[in-house]
Amino acid sequence: MPTPPPHLPPLDDQPVPPTAERRDFLKQLSTLAALSLVQPVQAMQNIEASPVPTPLLADDSAARLVPVTLRINGQTVQRTIDTRTTVLDLLREQLGLTGTKKGCNQGACGACTVHVNGQNVNSCLALAVMHQHQDITTIEGLGSPEQLHPMQVAFIAHDGFQCGYCTSGQIMSAVAVVRDGHARTETEIRELMSGNICRCGAYNGIVAAMQSVAAGGKGLTQRR
Incomplete structure (x- = not known):
């Protein structure tokens, strides 16, 4: 066997005894490994032991x-x-x-x-x-089926609806706009009715109906 360099310790077949620092390190490593196994178990136990939140049921509903x-x-x-x-x-x-x-x-x-x-x-x-x-x-x-409101008559006369889903809201808004004297021009009507959406696009008929009612309902006859 060649002679090792002078600055290295001699090689032999005997194991090097662990130092105190190495023993401490191994102890800490063993402790950490044990904790890594224990903590998940404790966490699951804590979850199982924790109280289940009470849903908002009868008592809370009654309070509202x-x-x-x-x-x-x-x-x-x-x-x-x-x-x-x-x-x-x-x-x-x-x-x-x-x-x-x-x-x-x-x-x-x-x-x-x-x-x-x-x-x-x-x-x-x-x-x-x-x-x-x-x-x-x-x-x-x-209004009633027997006696429609003038705005309802006007919507029918001017085809101010198609599917009819938005019509009740359109008529309610139209009545308020005309009643308050804000149906003087087509531009004014369209502006004040902009919060009522008609997905069928019956806006021209809605404007015409409102204008006819604002003008005193001239030419309107209720369909039977």
Whole structure:
């Protein structure tokens, strides 16, 4: 065997005894390995022992129920409702007044328009509890099959609808615009009706219907 360089220790067949630092390192490594096995088990035990969150059920729902009194289409209506109930859902789901339509449910299409104290309101955004003792008028309260409102007659005469889904909201908005004297020009009508979307594109007929009513309903005859 060649002689090693002077600066290296001599080689022999005896194992080098571990130093104190090496023993400490091996102990720490063993401890870490043991912890890596124990901690997941403890974590699972903690998850199993942790209480299950209580869902918002009967007690919480009961706490959100409040009585409301509204005047809808001239009749006083009293109900106990969830505080989150919108005017739209109250009308459709609890009172059966389905003429008011649910379109975008975000206040952007105008299909749900009703009158609250004479003003246009997107009923999908209006909480019923915020309108205690107020007057609400829907399309059902505007006219009847036997005696249509002049705006309803005008929409029929001028073909102001196609599929009809948005028509109730269009008519409610149109009535308010004409009543308030804001149907003087076609541009004004289109601007004030821009919140009511007709996906069928019956805008020309809607404008013509509003203009005819604003002019006193000349030439309008109710179809039977």
